Structures are given as C-alpha cells and as structure tokens.
Amino acid sequence: MGKTTLIGSVSEIRPLHTEEQLTEASAQVDDLAGVRDKSTTTVAIDFGRISLPGGIVLYLFGTPGQERFRPLWDDIAYGALGALVLVDARRIDASFDVLGLVEETGLPYAVAFNTFPDAPRHHTPEQLRAALDLEPATPMVTCDAREPNSSIDALLALVQHLIDHRPAEHR
Amino acid sequence: MASATSSTVDTAAVGDGIHLPDTARDLVKILVTGPFGWARPP
Amino acid sequence: MTRRRGGRPLVPAYLSTGGVARPSRVHLERLSVLTGSGEPAPADLPAAQAALLEELEYGALTVVEAAALLRLPVSAVLVLAADLVDRDLVLSRAPIPPARRFDPDLLKRVADGLRDLKHR
Numbered sequence: 454m455g456k457t458t459l460i461g462s463v464s465e466i467r468p469l470h471t472e473e474q475l476t477e478a479s480a481q482v483d484d485l486a487g488v489r490d491k492s493t494t495t496v497a498i499d500f501g502r503i504s505l506p507g508g509i510v511l512y513l514f515g516t517p518g519q520e521r522f523r524p525l526w527d528d529i530a531y532g533a534l535g536a537l538v539l540v541d542a543r544r545i546d547a548s549f550d551v552l553g554l555v556e557e558t559g560l561p562y563a564v565a566f567n568t569f570p571d572a573p574r575h576h577t578p579e580q581l582r583a584a585l586d587l588e589p590a591t592p593m594v595t596c597d598a599r600e601p602n603s604s605i606d607a608l609l610a611l612v613q614h615l616i617d618h619r620p621a622e623h624r
Numbered sequence: 625m626a627s628a629t630s631s632t633v634d635t636a637a638v639g640d641g642i643h644l645p646d647t648a649r650d651l652v653k654i655l656v657t658g659p660f661g662w663a664r665p666p
Numbered sequence: 667m668t669r670r671r672g673g674r675p676l677v678p679a680y681l682s683t684g685g686v687a688r689p690s691r692v693h694l695e696r697l698s699v700l701t702g703s704g705e706p707a708p709a710d711l712p713a714a715q716a717a718l719l720e721e722l723e724y725g726a727l728t729v730v731e732a733a734a735l736l737r738l739p740v741s742a743v744l745v746l747a748a749d750l751v752d753r754d755l756v757l758s759r760a761p762i763p764p765a766r767r768f769d770p771d772l773l774k775r776v777a778d779g780l781r782d783l784k785h786r
Contacts, residue, residue, distance in 0.1 A: 456656045463783070466642050469734035474741075500730060505779030508649030509772070512697060512730070516657045530655060531695065532764040534773070539658030547659030555657065602784045611654065612777045619768045642735065643725025644699060650772060651697040651728065651761035 455539045455567060456515035457499045459598035463605060464501025464513065471498050473525055496522060498529065513608075518551030526558055535561040537611050539598070542566050542576055545584050552585060561618065563611035565596035590618055692751045694729060694744050697761035701726045705755055714738075718746045719755055728761075 461468050475494045499515040514529050516522070516536075530536075536555050540548040555562050566581060576584065582593055592610040597603040702722040711719070721732055733743040750756035766772060 455658055459656055469642070469731065471730055471733045471740050472737075473739055500734075503780075503783070504645065504648070505776060506782070507775050507779070508647045509775055509779060510644065510648045510651045511776060511779075512651065512653040512728075514653055514655050516655045518657045518659050529696065532697075532761065532767060533653045533655050534767050534776075536655040536657055539656065541659065544659060551657055551659050560655065605780050605784050608654065609777060609780050612773060612780065615768075616770060616773045616777065619770065642731055643727055644731075646726075648699065648726065650766075651699065652767065652772070652776065653697060653761075 455541075455598045459537075459539065459596070459604045459607070460499055460501040460513045460515055462599060462601045462603075463503055463608070465503055466501060468499050468501045468515075470500065472496070473498055475522065475525060494521075496525065498525070518547075518554060520550060520554060523554060523557075526554060530558050530560055533560060535563070535611050535615050537607055538562050538564050539596070540564055540566040540581075540585065542581060545581075548585060552587075561611075561615055563592040563594065563607070563614050565594050565598075565607040565610070567596060567598065590614070692748050692758060693760075694747055694751075694758055695761070696730045696740060697728050698747070699726050699728055699759040699761070700732060700747055700750075701757050701759075703755055703757050707755055708753075711753075711755075714742075715746050715750055715753075715755075718743065719750060722756060 457468060472495050475496060476492075496517060501513050503511045503513070505511060514533075516526060516529055518538075538548070538551055538555055540551075552562075552564075564585065564587060578593060578595075585593075587593060592614045594607050594610045595603075596607040700718075700722055702719060707716065707719055717736055718732055721727060721735055727735070729743050729747060730740060732747070733740045736743065738746075747756060747758065751758050762769075762772070
C-alpha cells in the first residue's frame with residue numbers, strides 16, 4: 454500500500470501497472486503421475502516515472518516484498534540502480550523478509566520507515582536500525598509517503614548512498 | 625496503417641502525457657518495496 | 667479474455683503473442699524505448715502487433731508503458747515488440763546498460779534532478 458502512495462506522490466504520470474503472472478509449482482503428494490500441479494498468481498506491479506534534466510527518466514517500480522515473488526524480482530531488478538525499502542515500524546518481522554529478499558538480489562538499498570506527525574514512537578531510530586540488523590552504511594530515513602518532498606528525500610538518501618558506495622571496480 | 629487495426633488503443637493515453645518526450649535518453653529505475661500493509665495514520 | 671474499460675475486448679491473452687514463435691535478433695527489456703519506424707504496416711499484420719503499433723503512433727513508449735496501456739503482460743509485449751522490430755516497423759533503444767548504473771556522473775545528475783523537484 455505504501456509503495457503506490459510513494460510512487461504516486463512523485464510520479465509525473467498517473468501510476469500505471471502491469472499484470473504479471475507467476476507460476477508456482479506445488480508438489481502434490483498423492484499425484485501418482487508425478488505431474489506437478491501449477492497454480493498461477495497474477496500480481497500487479499505499479500510504476501511511475503519522473504523526467505529529470507539532461508534526458509534522464511527515472512522509473513519507480515513498486516515490487517511486492519514476499520519471497521514467492523522472487524522470480525519476478527530478479528526480472529524487474531535487472532539493471533536497477535537500487536531499492537528503497539519501506540518499513541513499517543510496527544511490523545518489523547515482515548520487514549525482515551523483505552530485506553532478506555533485497556539482499557539476496559544484491560541490490561543496494563536504503564530504508565525508509567513510515568512516520569506520521571501524530572504517531573506514537575515505538576522505537577528510536579537506533580532501536581529500529583538494530584532491530585533490522587542494518588549495515589552501518591545503509592541509509593535509514595523517515596518518510597511520509599503521502600508527501601512529495603518526503604518521498605523525494607527518501608529517494609535522495611538512496612541515490613546518495615549509491616554515489617558514496619559504488620563497488621570498487623566502478624570507482 | 626493496416627485496416628486490420630482494431631481500435632483497441634486506450635485513447636486516454638493521447639494527451640495523457642504517458643508517451644515519452646523526445647528528449648528521453650537515459651532511462652533508469654529504482655524499486656520501491658516493502659511488506660504488505662503499510663499502516664495508515666490513525 | 668482481457669477487457670478494457672468500456673467493454674471492448676482486447677486480443678485474448680492466449681493469442682497475444684500474435685503467433686510469433688521464432689527467436690528475435692533484438693534484445694528487449696522493460697525499459698526499452700519503442701518508437702514507430704514510420705514504415706507502412708502490412709495489411710496482414712496480426713491484431714496484437716497492430717494494437718502495439720497503433721499505441722506508438724502517438725509517441726515513444728517503454729515496453730512497460732505499452733504493456734500497461736494495452737493491458738497485456740510484459741512478457742507478451744516483449745514478444746510483440748521484438749516481432750515488430752524484426753519487421754522493421756518499430757525501432758527500439760536500450761535504457762542504460764547495467765554497468766552504467768554505477769556511473770557517478772549519471773547518479774549525480776539523478777540526485778541533482780530530484781533535489782530540484784522539491785517544492786519550496
């Protein structure tokens with residue numbers, strides 16, 4: 454839900470989506486023929502874009518964070534600059550899985566955790582960073598995905614991280 | 625255009641600004657992800 | 667069958683590859699930019715290809731944008747677009763090559779561009 458909000462807050466086009474099919478093979482214990490029963494999930498991938506000076510066009514793809522969408526991830530993540538991981542401070546467990554998935558794909562990332570002006574603080578930023586077991590270099594920012602400036606700041610945190618931590622061979 | 629074209633074009637796209645400007649050169653992408661259920665403010 | 671708003675059906679998904687089976691000589695991906703070449707389309711161009719080509723009459727689109735507008739999976743549009751490129755009806759341009767995503771100049775221009783977008 455927050456992914457689309459963030460994308461919508463900065464995209465110059467109305468957020469579009471594509472419907473992707475995911476075929477999951479599930480083993481049938483009683484299937485004598487040994488044929489796997491395949492179930493197909495349809496998942497909508499929202500995206501938006503921002504045209505920047507100099508002919509750059511930045512696309513933002515909202516990608517679901519569940520492990521079963523891993524095949525889709527690899528496809529969408531191909532050639533991506535990095536990932537912005539939205540974390541709900543009240544649902545840290547669910548965020549673990551997403552971070553694991555992002556790290557598996559090798560994408561550089563930054564973490565943005567939701568904050569609302571009147572929300573009670575459940576964790577200090579330091580507690581959150583520790584709870585998520587983030588590398589010291591991983592940016593962690595607060596973000597109100599409804600606010601364009603806040604969303605841009607989160608994206609900027611990621612991009613600055615990409616500039617500062619390029620792989621050695623690309624320096 | 626071929627007369628076989630059925631007009632299945634989403635006409636909302638025309639003038640919707642979806643088509644890319646001619647100046648578009650370097651297309652890059654960032655993934656935005658997270659678990660389901662980003663909580664709404666109370 | 668995929669339907670557009672307004673009820674007019676698009677090409678059924680199972681036909682949406684327009685009968686293309688042979689591999690293409692072009693490599694396309696989600697952010698490949700597609701433009702019509704301006705060449706006239708043959709009268710027997712399959713409907714799915716024709717629909718994509720018609721979208722491109724209005725300007726350039728990435729594969730994902732075309733997929734969203736045509737209400738087709740990206741995988742189907744990749745096949746259709748490759749076929750149109752092979753037929754010299756569509757031109758494609760790559761986004762950045764993966765190695766350029768570490769280009770410090772490009773990243774700086776992205777950062778500067780985003781910073782300038784912030785409302786005062």
